[in-house]
Amino acid sequence: MQYDILATKEAVARTTEALAGRGIAAMxxxxxxxxxxxxKTLIPPGASVMNGSSRTLEEIGFVEHLKSGAHGWKNLHEEILMEKDPAKQTILRKHAVLSDYYLGSVHAV
Structure with a gap:
């Protein structure tokens, strides 16, 4: 695979169709x-949001947007990073996996 060449519209359409066959809606x-x-339109105001490591989220500006606080969401990632007590931070990390919205890169489908 060549990662420096964009996929064709046909390849994207085939991938979208294959994902739909597995119950995953792609946009x-x-x-x-x-x-x-x-x-941003997918996450309602007041929702709790956690993000995993994702180059895609960084590239589109989502990570910076989340850090900015200009969204009306509860940023669980920020809460974890601000907590200095390791025991409390562990509890926050456990709660973060139950966030209303968890965003990350695709790992496997």
Missing amino acids: TVENRAEALEHT
Whole structure:
């Protein structure tokens, strides 16, 4: 595979169809700005949000948006990083996996 060449629209369509066959709804967008805007519409105000490691979330600007606080969500990642007591931080990490929205990169489908 060549990761420096964009997939064709046909390849993206086949992938989207294959994901749908596995019960996963995929949405395609034209660029990173559109990806960020669409992602923001999926999370309602007041929702708890946790993010895993994701180059994609970094590239589209989601991580910075989450850090900015300009969203109306409960940022669980920030709460974990702000807590200095290791025992309390462990509890927060356990609770974070039960967040309303957990965003990360695709690992396997």
